[in-house]
Amino acid sequence: SQTIHQWPATLVQPVGSPLSLECTVEGTSNPNLYWYRQAAGRGLQLLFYSVGIGQISSEVPQNLSASRPQDRQFILSSKKLLLSDSGFYLCAWGGNREQQFFGPGTRLTVL
Amino acid sequence: GEDVEQSLFLSVREGDSSVINCTYTDSSSTYLYWYKQEPGAGLQLLTYIFSNMDMKQDQRLTVLLNKKDKHLSLRIADTQTGDSAIYFCAAPGAGSYQLTFGKGTKLSVIP
Numbered sequence: 001s002q003t004i005h006q007w008p009a010t011l012v013q014p015v016g017s018p019l020s021l022e023c024t025v026e027g028t029s030n031p032n033l034y035w036y037r038q039a040a041g042r043g044l045q046l047l048f049y050s051v052g053i054g055q056i057s058s059e060v061p062q063n064l065s066a067s068r069p070q071d072r073q074f075i076l077s078s079k080k081l082l083l084s085d086s087g088f089y090l091c092a093w094g095g096n097r098e099q100q101f102f103g104p105g106t107r108l109t110v111l
Numbered sequence: 112g113e114d115v116e117q118s119l120f121l122s123v124r125e126g127d128s129s130v131i132n133c134t135y136t137d138s139s140s141t142y143l144y145w146y147k148q149e150p151g152a153g154l155q156l157l158t159y160i161f162s163n164m165d166m167k168q169d170q171r172l173t174v175l176l177n178k179k180d181k182h183l184s185l186r187i188a189d190t191q192t193g194d195s196a197i198y199f200c201a202a203p204g205a206g207s208y209q210l211t212f213g214k215g216t217k218l219s220v221i222p
Contacts, residue, residue: 006153032208042119042197044154044212051208090153098203098210099144102153 002027006091006103013110019064019078021106023091026072032094033074035066037087038105044090050074086110113137113204117213124221129187131216133200138181144201144210145174145185154199157185187218195220 003026013019025031035047046059048066056066063082067075074091086109092100114136123129135143141162146154160167160174160183167174173186187194197215204211 042217043214044199046204046209049206049209057206092154094208098142098208099156099159100210101156102146105151105153107151 002093002095002101004091004093004101004103006089006106008106009104010107011109013081013108015083015110016080019076019081019085019108021076021089021091021108023074023076023103024072025074025093028072028093028095030071032100033068034092034094034100035074035076036090036092038090039087047076081110083110113140113202113211115200115202115211115213117198117200117216119214120217120219122219122221123190125190125192127190129185129190129194129218129220131185131187131198131200131218133183133185133213135181135183135200135202135211137202138178140202142203143174143176143183145172145183146199146201146212148197148199148215150196157198190218190220192220192222194218 005024034049036044038044050056050068064078089106091103094100116134142159144159145157147157148154160176171188175184197217199215200213201210
């Protein structure tokens, strides 16, 4: 069966520091991969998605970047964090049709 | 692009039925999805319905689809305290293999 992992689970970082969040998927090959941010208002904002290694699509201009160095690995990064980057970051992988399966999330607090 | 709307809050008594409503705009949506998010966790795919169906039942969950009015509902029978969570409706988004999520309905179950 397929599983999706995210780490770390919780992160507190100062403004201006770098960021690296990692997501890995097991039990499937060549999945579509997604990064979402969920702010306090609860809505999900799609940040990036990837249909293959090295292929990244950005949905909104922002202080973040994404990379997919391996088939089942998706990384979210920032060179310098802003206060507004705080939130709950969710990684998901895409199965058949459009359905998506989510990881447990990373709670990021920027101080 | 697709727009998905949900009411933000619903409060029910334990043992009663809960009905969570959702409207969407894109009539070409093929599958429509319901996700559940418990506090501090990722989203869990609860159920989905194909657009050529009117109803789908899965144990305590019933999904109703009115394609003419672009209205989707999730009924939870015999609601339990463990059903307290945020429920997201999702429809295929603008791009391939993308989903557009509603803002989520927070279901509170009163013992």
